[in-house]
Amino acid sequence: MNIAEIAEAIERNAVPVVFVNVLLEQLGVPVPAVPTLLLAGSLAATPLTLGKVLAAAVLASLVADLVWYVAGRSLGYRVLAGLCYLSINPASCVTQTEARFVRWGLPSLVIAKFIPGFSTVAPPIAGALRMPLPGFLLAAGIGALLWAGLAMGAGWLLRAAVPDAIALLDRNAGIALLVVVLSLAVWLAWKVWQKVRFRRLAAFPHITPPELFAALEADEPPLLLDLRGARMIAETGPILGAVAAEQDRLDHAVRDWPKARPIVTLCACPQDATAVHAARNLLAQGFASVRPLKGGYEAWSKEMQRSGSVKSMMSVPLLTRI
Numbered sequence: 478m479n480i481a482e483i484a485e486a487i488e489r490n491a492v493p494v495v496f497v498n499v500l501l502e503q504l505g506v507p508v509p510a511v512p513t514l515l516l517a518g519s520l521a522a523t524p525l526t527l528g529k530v531l532a533a534a535v536l537a538s539l540v541a542d543l544v545w546y547v548a549g550r551s552l553g554y555r556v557l558a559g560l561c562y563l564s565i566n567p568a569s570c571v572t573q574t575e576a577r578f579v580r581w582g583l584p585s586l587v588i589a590k591f592i593p594g595f596s597t598v599a600p601p602i603a604g605a606l607r608m609p610l611p612g613f614l615l616a617a618g619i620g621a622l623l624w625a626g627l628a629m630g631a632g633w634l635l636r637a638a639v640p641d642a643i644a645l646l647d648r649n650a651g652i653a654l655l656v657v658v659l660s661l662a663v664w665l666a667w668k669v670w671q672k673v674r675f676r677r678l679a680a681f682p683h684i685t686p687p688e689l690f691a692a693l694e695a696d697e698p699p700l701l702l703d704l705r706g707a708r709m710i711a712e713t714g715p716i717l718g719a720v721a722a723e724q725d726r727l728d729h730a731v732r733d734w735p736k737a738r739p740i741v742t743l744c745a746c747p748q749d750a751t752a753v754h755a756a757r758n759l760l761a762q763g764f765a766s767v768r769p770l771k772g773g774y775e776a777w778s779k780e781m782q783r784s785g786s787v788k789s790m791m792s793v794p795l796l797t798r799i
Contacts, residue, residue: 491517491526496533499625503541505597510534511628518632531622531629538590538621539614542600546613549604553712556601578602586616590624606707676748681756683749683771684741686780692739699739699766702730702759704751705774713774719743724751727758739766745774 495510495517502510514534521527548556578585578599589599603613684692692699701719703710710721722730734740740759744751752769759767770777 491520491530492533495530496537499534499537500541503538503596504544514625514628515632515635518629519636521629521633521636527629527633531625534625534629535618535621538625539618542617542621543614545597545600546604546608546610549601550607551604553605556605578606583608583612583616586613587620587623589617590620682768684768685771686776689741689770689777690780690784692741697738699741700734702727702740702742702755704742704744704755706745709745709774713778716743716777722755724755727755728762731759731762731764734764736763737765739768740764741768741770743770743773743777749773 495513498508498513499510501508517530518527521530545556585595586599586603589595600613600617689699701716703716703719703721704724705713705721707721715721720730731740740756742752742755742759744755746752749769749771752773756767756769772779
């Protein structure tokens with residue numbers, strides 16, 4: 478099947494093709510929908526056809542968003558942590574996204590479709606934070622309408638050039654396929670490089686839970702910076718003596734902390750991603766000793782259960798939460 482035949486097939490079955498493509502992409506499958514939306518918009522014969530395809534795209538997006546919303550509402554922080562584990566770049570941790578979501582509120586759902594990575598994690602965060610369903614559907618629907626409408630509208634405006642473009646691609650199908658393959662290879666290489674780069678950045682001393690508990694018994698215990706995110710803290714409770722903070726607002730959290738005092742950063746991310754970034758940022762600001770907790774909150778919780786010690790945490794001086 479050549480490119481012209483593929484375009485004809487999409488034109489004949491635009492509604493189901495767009496629905497399935499958008500649904501899969503919004504569920505997290507790496508099948509980009511924007512090219513399909515552009516092509517469907519350019520091939521639409523009438524405004525009525527364009528409207529039907531647009532409605533299919535919005536409906537598919539809402540179905541996927543509702544699935545993630547229910548998952549977030551039912552499973553809470555576990556589904557968010559799972560999404561973070563699935564990411565090829567663990568540095569883009571869910572806790573950072575959650576903090577931005579909490580700060581921006583409902584409008585964040587409107588712009589979520591335009592921000593890579595945010596589109597998939599925003600609905601389960603909304604569910605985990607118990608956002609009212611009517612407001613969620615309204616904001617998600619407006620966002621889907623703007624996202625799909627702009628892509629299809631651009632295709633519609635360029636529809637006069639589409640036949641020539643298809644003919645050109647048909648004559649040079651081999652070159653076009655090579656360009657697509659090379660583009661995918663470059664994208665994958667970039668993502669893998671990000672992963673390797675993060676592993677290198679993370680390769681500096683951590684502190685283990687037993688070491689932390691021992692340090693907390695000292696005359697001058699380390700200061701604790703809790704970067705788990707608002708939802709995780711609400712579900713599991715705050716850590717006594719720790720200051721809850723966001724990666725984007727570290728300066729505010731540590732503004733009164735002495736530079737010589739040791740600091741331990743803690744998160745609930747794969748590979749301690751947020752804690753690592755926070756530790757590096759604080760070291761760059763001149764703090765003498767900053768170490769992320771190895772294994773994050775899960776390891777801390779297990780050590781608490783193993784030792785059965787709450788006394789050690791009680792020895793940490795209470796700090797003002799932000």
